[in-house]
Amino acid sequence: MLIEAGHFAFGLALGLSLLQLVLPLWGSRTGDRVLMAIAAPVAIAVFGLIAFSFATLVAAHVTSDFSVENVFQNSHTAKPLIYKISGVWGNHEGSMLLWVAILALFSALVALNPRTVPFALRANALAVQAALTVAFQLFILFTSNPFRRLDPAPMQGRDLNPVLQDLGLAIHPPLLYLGYVGFSMTFAFAMAALIDGRVDAVWARAVRPWALLAWSLLTLGIAMGSYWAYYELGWGGFWFWDPVENASLMPWLVGTALIHSIVVMEKREALKIWTILLAILTFSLSLLGTFLVRSGILTSVHAFAVDPGRGVAILAILVVFIGGSLAIFAWRAPLLRQGGIFAPISREGALIVNNLLLASACATVFLGTLYPLALEAVTGEKISVGAPYYDLTFTPMALLLLVVVPFGQRLAWKRGDLLGAAQRLLAAGLVSIACMLGVVAFTTGGPILAPLAIGIGVFLILGSLTEIWVRAGAGRTPAIVLRRAIGLPRSTWGSVAAHAGLGITLIGLAAQAWSHETITAAKIGQTLTVGRYQAKLVDVRDRPGPNYQAKVALLEVSRGGTGLGVVECEKRSYPARETTTTEAGLLTDGTSQFYASFGEMYPDGTIGLRLYDKPLVLLIWLGSVVMAAGGALCLSDRRLRIGAPSRVRPRSGLVPAE
Numbered sequence: 001m002l003i004e005a006g007h008f009a010f011g012l013a014l015g016l017s018l019l020q021l022v023l024p025l026w027g028s029r030t031g032d033r034v035l036m037a038i039a040a041p042v043a044i045a046v047f048g049l050i051a052f053s054f055a056t057l058v059a060a061h062v063t064s065d066f067s068v069e070n071v072f073q074n075s076h077t078a079k080p081l082i083y084k085i086s087g088v089w090g091n092h093e094g095s096m097l098l099w100v101a102i103l104a105l106f107s108a109l110v111a112l113n114p115r116t117v118p119f120a121l122r123a124n125a126l127a128v129q130a131a132l133t134v135a136f137q138l139f140i141l142f143t144s145n146p147f148r149r150l151d152p153a154p155m156q157g158r159d160l161n162p163v164l165q166d167l168g169l170a171i172h173p174p175l176l177y178l179g180y181v182g183f184s185m186t187f188a189f190a191m192a193a194l195i196d197g198r199v200d201a202v203w204a205r206a207v208r209p210w211a212l213l214a215w216s217l218l219t220l221g222i223a224m225g226s227y228w229a230y231y232e233l234g235w236g237g238f239w240f241w242d243p244v245e246n247a248s249l250m251p252w253l254v255g256t257a258l259i260h261s262i263v264v265m266e267k268r269e270a271l272k273i274w275t276i277l278l279a280i281l282t283f284s285l286s287l288l289g290t291f292l293v294r295s296g297i298l299t300s301v302h303a304f305a306v307d308p309g310r311g312v313a314i315l316a317i318l319v320v321f322i323g324g325s326l327a328i329f330a331w332r333a334p335l336l337r338q339g340g341i342f343a344p345i346s347r348e349g350a351l352i353v354n355n356l357l358l359a360s361a362c363a364t365v366f367l368g369t370l371y372p373l374a375l376e377a378v379t380g381e382k383i384s385v386g387a388p389y390y391d392l393t394f395t396p397m398a399l400l401l402l403v404v405v406p407f408g409q410r411l412a413w414k415r416g417d418l419l420g421a422a423q424r425l426l427a428a429g430l431v432s433i434a435c436m437l438g439v440v441a442f443t444t445g446g447p448i449l450a451p452l453a454i455g456i457g458v459f460l461i462l463g464s465l466t467e468i469w470v471r472a473g474a475g476r477t478p479a480i481v482l483r484r485a486i487g488l489p490r491s492t493w494g495s496v497a498a499h500a501g502l503g504i505t506l507i508g509l510a511a512q513a514w515s516h517e518t519i520t521a522a523k524i525g526q527t528l529t530v531g532r533y534q535a536k537l538v539d540v541r542d543r544p545g546p547n548y549q550a551k552v553a554l555l556e557v558s559r560g561g562t563g564l565g566v567v568e569c570e571k572r573s574y575p576a577r578e579t580t581t582t583e584a585g586l587l588t589d590g591t592s593q594f595y596a597s598f599g600e601m602y603p604d605g606t607i608g609l610r611l612y613d614k615p616l617v618l619l620i621w622l623g624s625v626v627m628a629a630g631g632a633l634c635l636s637d638r639r640l641r642i643g644a645p646s647r648v649r650p651r652s653g654l655v656p657a658e
Helices: 002-030 033-037 039-062 069-074 081-086 092-111 119-143 167-196 201-232 243-268 272-294 308-335 347-379 387-410 418-424 426-442 449-471 478-486 490-514 618-635 638-642
Strands: 516-522 527-530 533-544 549-559 562-574 579-583 585-589 592-601 607-614
Touching: 002 033, 002 039, 002 119, 002 167, 033 039, 033 119, 039 069, 039 081, 039 092, 039 119, 069 092, 081 167, 092 119, 092 167, 092 272, 119 167, 119 308, 167 201, 167 243, 167 272, 167 308, 201 243, 201 272, 201 579, 201 618, 243 272, 243 347, 272 308, 272 347, 347 387, 387 418, 387 449, 387 490, 418 426, 426 449, 449 478, 449 490, 490 618, 516 527, 527 607, 533 562, 533 592, 533 607, 549 585, 549 592, 562 585, 562 592, 579 592
Parallel strands: none
Antiparallel strands: 516 607, 527 533, 533 549, 549 562, 562 579, 585 592, 592 607
């Protein structure tokens, strides 16, 4: 009966979501604050009901209740508990329920923080959020119901896809969804602003925490996904320019532009229309990612096998919300008053360049992702757009953007001094050039852009730290500098950390130009060499797992004659799914890694091995964590915790453009 209670609660939540949608909008139209005030408590109730529904599905998975079809299709009694729980969102129906639960969660968080958002803006935003929630609730109930029963109940389940039975996949989807859906809140605030007819610094202050939260979580979600692909799929790579990978990168790029645009709006009340458009596009790209994964048009490790009806339903949601929001934007945006005049050479000007480069980079990814799909749909011809395209289009824009960033940080608002900024960055520039020349002198091979990218990464890190040095009083005594640095706002430290983290990631990416790969077959006792490492195959043994059987290869790894340890790589066989997976073996050496992947086992006792030397590879994910930590630091700034200041609302509706 528990799953029926969850189903009933979900249906009740749909009814309340409709109230959350209709009553506040009607109250806003008629000026009835009582109706507008209903939005907050109803949003909290909706979240409680959907959270209960989600908990009942989790309980069904944990207890292996195979009378529930979703559990039967994606679980097994022998599966470890952590994967029983993660199996809830390791399938289409459960993951869509998680999506709706997170939508409701963000609504509840806004409802519970009345000080951070003006009253009318909050009511309208919660109504827009309710519209999204209703759409996906209807989608779940009519096409993707996770609460369906089987009669009679099977004795055993079919098990979860073995590729998804990994701790990284237990963490990656929730983080990614928190980022995706987090941007629904900035979308809702943008639509509420268009309904309300007012976009100003107060709006920017109210929206900024939600943009930062979503961006930080999406950063971690993308990083976790790439690390999972790196160690789980056995090919030694971490980014394949898969369409679904790209679908997560696009909202991250536009979301990054949105965060910077919000800062300009908060400080100078400029870029109002552009900021609203970015808020709409960021979540629209999140919806596009949902369509790519759930529609069944892709064959990918990310994609779920779904029927065409679901794809059409998601496409309808996509068209209604993206098309509708852009139509409202085209209608209402011209009526917004612009403000904040500034010189081209200024921090505002640098942030506009930042936005244009990020938007252009996103456009190249968008074209490379969707053009092959559109071509196949129209002509039936299949083409592949891979790394060479992105190396020629995306990479140059990204590197140019990263060079511009430190200069933008050193320019003043309204009118800046480019020469003065260059002088303050001189030391950082000289050190980065020295690092670049050092890399060229002490390495062989690799593309010419790799040393340049490392130099830019160093420049980005040191240029970001220059912000702290200058603001803390460069040239003063160390004690004064330290005291003033500690007293700087958390948003300053967060901005520095986020930009420095990007530099760290860039260095890790560039260093992969000097990675080495060896693909071979080896017998026990044979020693192999890959890059800086030597690996001796010492044994191959069987090892039973909770729901699989594994062949394990043991390799003794050394570097320059010094033993570093033993690495185990596995080939696992899952009887329930009749599937095999590869579990890579990793040995961490500072920020570098030795990587081993188990291939085929041959009748003569030899086994296929894929070995890698991955220099500085951990910097890729370390930098991502630093970036997300920077976003969290900005989020914890006292000014954002206090929330938006109150504003005096004119009696008239829209403020005409001048």
